Amino acid sequence: MADSLFCIADSLVAKLASHAFTEASRIVGVYNDLEDINHTLSIVKALLLDAERRCRVDEAVREWLRQLQWIFNDAQDLMDEIDYAAKQKQVTKLHGSCSVITKVGRFLSSRSNPLFFRFKMAERIKQVKGMLDKVAADRDRFGLRMVLDDNRVVHTRETTHSHVNASDVIGRESDRERILELLMENGCKSVLSIVGFAGVGKTTLAKLVFNDVRIADFFTLKIWVCASDCYCYNHDYGESFNIKHVISKIIDSLNCSTSGGFANALGKVDMEVLKNQLKDKLGNKKFILILDDVSLIDRIQWAELRDLIWLGAAEGSKILVTTQSLKVASIMGSISPHHVLDCLSEQDSLSLFVKWAFKEEAERRYPDLMEIAKDITKKCHGNPLALVTLASSLFGNFDKDKWTHLRDSEIWKGKGRLSSSAVDISYDQLPSYLKQCFALFSLYPISYVFDSFHVAELWSALGLLPLENNNQILKHGLNQYLNELHSRSFLEDFVDYGTGFTFKLHGLVHDYAKSVARTYSQIITSPYPGSGHHRNIRNASFVGNDVTTISPTARTILFPIAGVGANTIDFLNALASRCKYLRFLDLSDSTYETLPQSIGNLKHLRYLSLENNKSFKKLPDSICRLYNLEVLILSGCTELEAFPKGLGNLISLRHLEITTKLHVLPEDEIARLSSLLNLRIESCKNLKCLFAKTRLPSLRVLVVSGCSTLSSLPLDTEHFPLLDTLVVDNCDKLELSEGHSDRNSNLRLKVLHFVSLPNLVSLPQWLQGSMKTLQYLLVSSCTNVVVLPEWLPTMDCIKTLYITNCPNLLSLPNDMHRFATIECFVIDGYPELFRNSQLHVGECSHQQTTIDETAEIEEVG
Incomplete structure (x- = not known):
């Protein structure tokens, strides 16, 4: 716990010192009131390094840390509200003026009166400061001392030797x-x-x-x-x-x-x-x-x-x-x-367990224990250290009840002998900021296939990513923590698909994540009572749709099982009215037609997903008051027939996904989304043209998928001056070359996917503008592609090139061997075509080539 609190304290200090928050506090008039908090936070932060050592053996210190957790939560919420108020003023200034009557009404309202708000915030700052002063003063009572970073304990394992039997x-x-x-x-x-x-x-x-x-x-x-x-x-x-x-x-x-x-x-x-x-x-x-x-x-x-x-x-x-x-x-x-080095197979796992649990061949006399042993070894997921540790604890003991107790005990759920022996070593060496992120994997079921976008957005919504990365696109910023966890072997089956990653957690790692997060993050498998041991849960994951109420302390609500979402109005109304500090709300696969107006009160909300809600028809106008909202996902909402008035007021929105039955998108409102970096338009069956007269100055990633009637999409720097990732998928009528002039050569793409485009015959000429920037190119299921252009091998930066399921492709450029930077070239089904290309990728040790007649490349975007 001390590790995660140190990380929170660090982020609070960083935010207080940031230019953006300083400006926000000046705008709402509380800058001077916040000055003293920073000093006290720094003292508490230094105490946490000593508390980290003490909390494992001292219950009083653990209780001190639990109190500090709530104070830090209050401090985070307080800063959020200051941010929100500043953004509200910014929206009012940028997007229209109010009538005199409206201004007078706001001034008289206790809710929106700026003087009242300043007074209220000053009182809350005073309360938080007082609580922080109290816990800082308690250091003498608990014997805590201030510790500088250079005295931190370095966690190491015992010294090893070279002997082995x-x-x-x-x-x-x-x-x-x-x-x-x-x-x-x-x-x-x-x-x-x-x-x-x-x-x-x-x-x-x-x-x-x-x-x-x-x-x-x-x-x-x-x-x-x-x-x-x-x-x-x-x-x-x-x-x-x-x-x-x-x-x-x-x-x-x-x-x-x-x-x-x-x-x-x-x-x-x-x-x-x-x-x-x-x-x-x-x-x-x-x-x-x-x-x-x-x-x-x-x-x-x-x-x-x-x-x-x-x-x-x-x-x-x-x-x-x-x-x-x-x-x-x-x-x-x-x-x-x-x-x-992989984990052991089930057969080898059982053999190892038996060797350490029984004397030689004694297992033959205990068939009942062998059946239990099989269950235990499966739970060890092939980890030799866990197998030997548990088997040794049973050696010489033939009491079936004790074996059964071990199989069914809490060590598979909590931080017991199994997790301590097998994963503690790696977990203790993680930086504190990664420990917080890692714990949130506990919200997903075992064997879940994670997508880096979803995980990174969860971490971002909860404020666990560095402030400087919040305005970078996923590929270049938000996934850095995933790379570090992968490099430390916490993640497996790690697949890079160009615009992100997919991965899984080893079963043992998943069990450990649940153990370290159990006090504040849980998977809910039964109706949520909103009281008892669930009342303080900050992150809740529902694996069924039989839900009732939820704790007002919740920061996260999600439904991780595909096809399973919320379906009760009472649950929706409760979370919209009670969970006022909610930051991450994933209602994928739900059955709602709309959201209540009270959704606009969730001023802390960063992430809102209604993905694959087949009944959803409209968003309430109140959603446009969510000035902190960064991600809005409406993909798969095939019945969506209306967008809210004032969508452009979402000035923090950087990721938007849309599916709608409308013939025209609210392009003027989308153009006002000044922070928009990622836009995905999916399965909009009635759209015929996009952004003909609209400029999206900040957009970096554009995905257009499943728009079967779309015929016009301008691809130039006039409309998308910063675009570097483009995915066009399954758009039957779209002609990518027609009507484009040389001005399109100004695009500087890094990632490009063309998938299932029947009108695509060859790569468009405007792609030459990305000659010195394009790194990842995928052409898949484009059945009418006949030839690739001769200028393709002159692309200076291409590292990955996929050509899959293009049955009419007759030839490759003559100079394919000129690719200087290629690391992976996959072409499926055409070994003769590949051989004729004279591409000898294998000549360089860092390069890899695959020719596979049956390969299937995942279509992404």
């Missing part, structure tokens, strides 16, 4: 053989990485390799270094790799020192002495060095360490690294691809 290892034979093959096939000095999640067996595999007799025959020297205790923390650089410590441990290993001679005298030994000692000990011999559990290293540190190691190395020497981080493996320049 090979008979205890199950299911790693093929992995061992592959690693040995890679280590011994190449005659040059190189690095190989074993990458995988905590507890999956990376260290064990490295030990198997290290102790294999073939290694002893092939290498003159063998060196084992546990890297996890070679880190230090300082104020300027944070956690960093201590190169001097690593070199010292290598020398001690070569000296067969058990007392840590050089490692224990780091402050007394000069680096030059260490360098000479290392070079002398290695003696230009061929060696293998295991660097076990490298969690963090930057390129400069690695370059320095690598050069020192190679200084005394003979050709053929190898470094074998184990790490949870793909980023670390990439930095250390390991042989590509890295060896990614």
Whole structure:
């Protein structure tokens, strides 16, 4: 909890200091009132670093943290209301004046009177400041001290060693053989990485390799270094790799020192002495060095360490690294691809569990226990550390009730032995900002396929992303946290589809997310009582539509199961009237015809989705008062017949998705959406033309999909001056080349998808304007494409090129081999056509080519 509160405190301090919020507080007249809060917040933030250490063993500190959580919530809501009031004034100033009667009415109204609002906000600021002062003063009562960043505890695992009993290892034979093959096939000095999640067996595999007799025959020297205790923390650089410590441990290993001679005298030994000692000990011999559990290293540190190691190395020497981080493996320049260690199969999992739970062959006498063992191993999801930990706890115990109790116990739901042994190591090493984000995965069912857009918007709505990224498009800003989680092996089945990512969570990781978030985020599987243990839930996910009321503390409401949405009016009215601090509302697959007027009171709302609501007909005008709304999703609302008056007042809206039965969109209102970055127009069956006289100056991403009657779409910088991602999909009558002049060459696209466009014969000439910017091109299911233009290979930046299901494509450009930057080229169904193209992508080690007669590329947008 302290980790997440530290992150919240950090974001509050950052927001108070931001230029945008400073201006907002000046506009509503409370700037001076907020000055004292910043100082107190900084004190509390420093106390949280000590509370992080104490809360695990001290219930009083945990209670102090729970009080602080509510105070921080109040502070966040207070800042939101100040933001909202400033935006309300901005809308009034930009989008029209009021009559004298209206202005007088507003002044007399306690709700909109600026003087009354300023007085009310000043009182609330005073209350929050008083509560913060109180918890800060309580530090003496709890013995908390202010801790600076450079004294933070660095979480590490226990030091590892090289010994292993090979008979205890199950299911790693093929992995061992592959690693040995890679280590011994190449005659040059190189690095190989074993990458995988905590507890999956990376260290064990490295030990198997290290102790294999073939290694002893092939290498003159063998060196084992546990890297996890070679880190230090300082104020300027944070956690960093201590190169001097690593070199010292290598020398001690070569000296067969058990007392840590050089490692224990780091402050007394000069680096030059260490360098000479290392070079002398290695003696230009061929060696293998295991660097076990490298969690963090930057390129400069690695370059320095690598050069020192190679200084005394003979050709053929190898470094074998184990790490949870793909980023670390990439930095250390390991042989590509890295060896990614998967979880054990169900059969191997059961064999390992049985080995540690029973004496040799004793399992044959306990068939009932074996059935329970099968259930337990399935819940371990193939993680060897979890399997061994749980099996060992049952060793010598043949009481069926105890085995059943373990199978059905709370450790599968809470932070018990399973999660502590298998995932705590990785979770503790996460930065605090990532811990908050990670916990929200608990709102989705196991095996859920996540889309980066949806996840990033949830994080953004709850204020968990850096302020500076809020105005960047998804591909270039909002997904940076996902990349970091992926690099640490928290995510699997990670697929890049050009405009975003899809991924899954390992079952063990999903269980852990539920355990760390259980006090404030839950999946609701039964009618929500709005009281009892649910009353303080801030993030609620419903896996059924049997819902009644909801807690007023809710910040998030969503329905993650496809086809399952809310269907009761009482629930809709309750959340619109009671949940005044709601920030993320996903009503996908619901059955409502409209929303209540009270929806306009949700002034904190950032995200609203009515996706695939087949009954929805209109939005109330009150929705245009949601000045903080950033995402509005109406795709799949096939019966939508009216847009609200004043849609352009949504000045924070940056993502809009539309499906409607209208013949014409409210283009003038859309053009007033000054923050709009992403626009998706989907399944609008009656639209014939779009944006002929409308300019969208801030738009970066445009998706037009399933508009079967659309015939006109201007694609030029006059209409879309900043457009860099374009997806056109399943538009039968659209002619992309007709009527376009050279002015279209000003477009600077980076991502382009053409899918199911029967009028497309070749790529349009205006695409040449993106010669120096286009990186990702997909042409799929365009049945009348006959030829690709000869200028295509001259595109300077293309990294990914997909050509799929274009049966009439007769030839590729002659100079396809000229692609200098291509990393992935996929063409399905035409091996002869590919061979004739003379594209030899495989000549460069970083490039990949696929020719697949049956391949199916996901159509996205």
